[in-house]
Amino acid sequence: MKSMAATSRALITSASLLILVLVLPNAQGLPNGKRILSGKRMPRFSPGPWKPARATFYGGADGSGTKGGACGYEDPFALGYGLQTTALSTALFKNAETCGACYEIKCANVTEGCNPGQQSIFVTATNVCPSGGWCSSPQEHFDLSQPAFLQIAEYKAGVVHVQYRRVPCKKQGGVKYSITGNPNYNLVSIANVGGAGDVTKVEVKGSDDQAWKPLWRNWGQKWQINDKLVGQMLTFRITTSDGRTLISRNLFPREWQFGQTYEGKNFR
Known part of the structure; x- marks a missing residue:
């Protein structure tokens, strides 16, 4: 009987060691030592639905006037945002929670000043559009840099109807x-x-x-x-x-x- 008990204990010990050998590599063998506790990686950010809004522009033709702003990006050019930037209405800005968010925007009505055959543009939120007029809550509005606006609409239009959606930000370099x-x-x-x-x-x-x-x-x-x-x-x-x-x-x-x-x- 003692021999059988000893044999059982040996089998249990061997089984436990086998489990450890099988489990530990899966827990520790991930890149950079990261562990996936839930068994799933967070999915990448995906585009949202298209929504209606309006768009205007601010600043000069060279992007002057778009530096600084309510997101704290003192020099958007040096930070990699370039001229593809926008100020958001207060409804979209959400007390700075959406600073750095990216949007795809396209002009919605060619008869009101949209560029014929225009393509959509991609911009990053770097500022807030002062409350009042088009930027008053609950309106959803984009006050684009002038160069960004002119990619989709004519200067003389001033304000145009657009369609927009949130999209993943594709940035050069690191954070x-x-x-x-x-x-x-x-x-x-x-x-x-x-x-x-x-x-x-x-x-x-x-x-x-x-x-x-x-x-x-x-x-x-x-x-x-x-x-x-x-x-x-x-x-x-x-x-x-x-x-x-x-x-x-x-x-x-x-x-x-x-x-x-x-x-x-x-x-x-």
């Missing part, structure tokens, strides 16, 4: 992070985000304590944290409105300084 402030006050600017484009959550982890710390939206795509981060390597984790998360590990070196910009990974 850009920069910090301004002082040792006890950090304002992190985030730009050039792919995928959904609009960041809803930001966390940072310093090399000293290795704990994720949340930032809160100060305004636009500027996020604040009052912890001391100077002298630490910094890892950032951002989440977009579609629930996808992106981690840029040890993006900032220990010797980083205020005002510097570092480029991390991007959504695809």
Whole structure:
């Protein structure tokens, strides 16, 4: 009987070891050591339905007048947005929640000033259209840069009916992070985000304590944290409105300084 019991225990032990051998590679053998707890990866951001709206333009023919704005992108050209930008009506802007979102827009009525044979354009939200007139809530309106507007409509039209939809942001290069402030006050600017484009959550982890710390939206795509981060390597984790998360590990070196910009990974 003792021999049979010993044999049973040996078989159980062997079976347990076999299970461990089969399970552990699946849990740890993913790229970059990532684990998929749910068994599913978050799907990529997909285009939304077409909706009606109106469009106007602001700024000069060279894009002057579109720098700065309510999203905190001081220089859209340097950040990679170029002239394909738009200000959103307050109903679309949603208190800066849609800063960085991308839209496909096409003119809807060729008889009112649309360019004949015009194609749709793709723009990034970088500003808010001041409340009043076409931009008043609940109207959905796009105040395009002048060069973007002229791709779909005539200058003399002034305002046109359009069709629009949310689309994935296709960006060159990685997400850009920069910090301004002082040792006890950090304002992190985030730009050039792919995928959904609009960041809803930001966390940072310093090399000293290795704990994720949340930032809160100060305004636009500027996020604040009052912890001391100077002298630490910094890892950032951002989440977009579609629930996808992106981690840029040890993006900032220990010797980083205020005002510097570092480029991390991007959504695809």
